[in-house]
Amino acid sequence: QSNLSTTYTFNSFIEGDCNRLARSAGFAVANKPGITSFNPLLVYGGVGLGKTHLVQAIGNEIKNGPEDKFVLYVSSEKFVNQFMDAIKDGNIKSFTNFYMQVDVLIIDDIQFFAGKGRTQEMFFHIFNHLHQNKRQIIMTSDCAPKDLMGLEERLLSRFKWGLTADLQMPDFETRIAIIRKKMQSEGIDIPTNVIEYLAYTVDTNVRELEGVMISLIAHASLNRVEISLDLAKTIMKNIVKDIETEVSIEYIQKSCAEYYGIKVEDMKAKTRKKEIVIARQVAMYFSKEFTNHSLKSIGYHFGGRDHSTVIHAVQSVNDLMETDASFRNAVQEQKKQFKIRSY
Ligand code: ADP
Ligand code: MG
Incomplete structure (x- = not known):
């Protein structure tokens, strides 16, 4: 009984820049459990980014492999509860023996061990036993080891023996x-x-x-x-609350301000600083392209400017796109997003 769900496989885990290292380390571990330098393997990342999927995929790959290995997946919460029950029932020995027999221990969400000293001590002993015997240990957590508050140093230092890889939001x-x-x-x-x-x-x-x-x-x-x-x-x-499904001038301003690292107010203000002028002109250009506002109304939304200022902005953006390739790429990148949003 390994507690693995068969739907979590490498095949169904899409590869991207967001997970390449973790995925390939996982694959290496799956092919040579216990004997790569990725022991332990710690995968960390925010909620819903695929930690459980990836570590279970490793487990499934090993189980379906040529060798007969005892693979065990357990959530940290379950581990804690089993340990508490063992204490209550005076069964600590059998609890320990059970975990020490495992060939591949996958333990999910170890941030849950925070502040639980007795559990950490028990896990430390099991960890050492497994590691010494070249059994594979795979863990996940919701943050980087250095941010795992409430975990003992001796445990954290063990994690450095292997490999730590993160999962990011896919692009x-x-x-x-x-x-x-x-x-x-x-x-x-x-x-x-x-x-x-x-x-x-x-x-x-x-x-x-x-x-x-x-x-x-x-x-x-x-x-x-x-x-x-x-x-x-x-x-x-x-x-999703408050989602903006329309491309409004406000939305364009917010998005361009963010893109160019300025404030929306700056776009509406009198300032003629170069970065601000560019951001303002680009936002006007997009407002012309993606909204039904008149030139006059667009000017009004940018601090009460004249319609001729908007015409000039559109012209400047077009000119700059012709002569400056990196500017052109930036504008086109942003344009793609507005296009999808305004479908
Ligand atoms: P976590 O454990 O990090 O909270 P999960 O492993 O439960 O996240 O992943 C959440 C859902 O997203 C799962 O259904 C999983 O199959 C899916 N998922 C996450 N990353 C990928 C990926 N790279 N390719 C395919 N599905 C993914
Ligand atoms: Mg999970």
């Missing part, structure tokens, strides 16, 4: 691949613009992205309608 392209894979495994076709819209708007974590996909599929099938952009937008509005 846009990787999110698209994740959605495609998921929809493919569900046997569902979804339009490309919906995929792009979801990949672009859900930038929190993969679990949330999956949640939105599941709602979308459920709504479409319950109401017997096709999966469409409108449906996706409605669902996003219901799930």
Whole structure:
């Protein structure tokens, strides 16, 4: 009984820059458990970024491998509870013996050990025994080891014997691949613009992205309608509070201000500092392209400027795009996002 879910495999775990190191270290461990230098392997990252999926994939890969290994997956919470029960029932010896027999111990969310001194001491002994006997230890946590408050130093120092790798939020392209894979495994076709819209708007974590996909599929099938952009937008509005589904001037200003590292107020102010002028002009240019506001109204939104200022801004941006390749790339990168949002 290894407590592994068979759906968590390497095949279903999409690779991207966000997880490359962790994934390939995991793969190496899966092929030579206990004898690579990645022992222990600690995978860390925020909620819903694939820690459990990845470590279970390692477990499944080993279980399906040529050698007969005792793989055990356990959440830290379960480990703590079992340990407490063992204390209560006077079974500590059998608890320890059980864990010391394991070939591959996968222990999830070790941040849960924080402040639990007795559990940490027990885990320390088990860890040492397993490590000395070249058994593989794989752990996850929700933050980097240095930020694991409440974990004893001697335990943390053991983690440095192996490899620590993080998981980040997948980028846009990787999110698209994740959605495609998921929809493919569900046997569902979804339009490309919906995929792009979801990949672009859900930038929190993969679990949330999956949640939105599941709602979308459920709504479409319950109401017997096709999966469409409108449906996706409605669902996003219901799930994610305050989401902006329209490209407004305010939205463009906020986005450009962020992109150029200035404040929205600066765009509206009189200042003629170079970075601010550029950001302001780019925001005007996008406002012209992505909203239905008149030149006059756009000028008004930028601190009551004249419509001729807006014309000049659009012209300047076009000129600069022709002569400056890196500026052009930056504008096009931003444009892609507005385009998806304004579908
Ligand atoms: P964590 O343990 O870090 O909170 P999970 O492993 O539970 O996150 O992942 C949340 C969901 O996202 C799972 O359904 C998982 O299959 C999926 N997921 C995360 N990363 C990926 C990825 N790179 N490719 C495919 N699915 C992923
Ligand atoms: Mg998890």
